[in-house]
Amino acid sequence: MKRLLTLLAFVSVGPVVSLGCEGEPPVMAPENPPGTASEVAVASAPPSSEPAPATAASMTACPPPPCTPVASAGPASSAAPSAAEGSSAALPVPPVSIPRGNIVGAVTTKPAVLQSQTIVYLEDGPKEDVPSHLQTITIANRQMNFIPYVAVAAVGGKVVFANEDPFPHNVFSPDNEKFNMGNIPQNGAHFRVFKNPGAYSLLCNLHPGMLGYLVVTPSTWFARTDAKGKFEMKHVPSGTYKITAWAPRQTPVTQSVTVANGDITVNFDLHR
16 A cells, blocks of 8 residues: 555656756756756746746646847947937037138339238138128328228228318229219218229319229238238138239239148239
């Protein structure tokens, strides 16, 4: 009888063991007491929620195979672009600062007295960045003279002709598109907007001895010479331009100049 009970116990345990899945035996199996190798296998599995109490169904069903972690070849950012990397492509690109330079030099004239009355300007100065030259200038009739003797304004500039003498004056020019401002009374003023570049001699038909000049430049980049004929055009954006020097009763001279960082020197020799 005792041998028969032992045999029945062995048979009843056998099916439970046979229902265990390879690689992860059921935790409740009697063949897996605490401290055996199967416990190490269970511990190596990824952490999960608290296991539910064992039931008859759990004793007979095969649990899902354990997850096998895949070794990463490197940081996650190297395998695929992250969301931050993807969004960085849409960020605005900061503007690139344009290198600038100064055009400096000197002008000689014959006679030398005219070197202080020279205008130097860029024929094709940059349009996107212009210096803050005043676009409204005044030429005065004062003590039977045009003041200043040589005036300069860029295309589109407004020129005011004012009479400061106690008698009328007239202002006209026979050059380029020609114009006549008519008689300007004492303390009066007339103005004109110049839309085309060019040099204009200024005359008064009431006083034939009066003479002045107006230079309308094609760009707003220009400079006047000092008493020694020196000039400086500051903060010009880098590039290659045509630069011209003009003086009364002299033949204008045009050169090519390339501006970069620092100073670039350009000299002119003007004559009739």
